[in-house]
Amino acid sequence: MLTAKMMQQLWAVIESTQVSTLLQFDDAALVQVLLQQLKAKQAIDPQADSTLNSYIKSKLPLIRDTAEGRLSFGQGGNH
Numbered sequence: 001m002l003t004a005k006m007m008q009q010l011w012a013v014i015e016s017t018q019v020s021t022l023l024q025f026d027d028a029a030l031v032q033v034l035l036q037q038l039k040a041k042q043a044i045d046p047q048a049d050s051t052l053n054s055y056i057k058s059k060l061p062l063i064r065d066t067a068e069g070r071l072s073f074g075q076g077g078n079h
Helices: 004-016 019-024 027-041 046-072
Strands: none
Touching: 004 027, 004 046, 019 027, 019 046, 027 046
16 A cells, blocks of 8 residues: 555655656656665565556656656756
């Protein structure tokens, strides 16, 4: 089960990830990058890992749209 804290930390990871990273990887690689970054911040049990994997996959269009928005507003870091 995803807790509110996990979701907050995941979105904080997404917001702190460079736009170029969010846009350059294919879906499977991006999911893994985000999971690894989240795992570096907190321990995740195997069941939550699977749930997070599915959640991130379902949010990839939103994640990429958000990244493109950051890029267009000049907040992307590496263009």
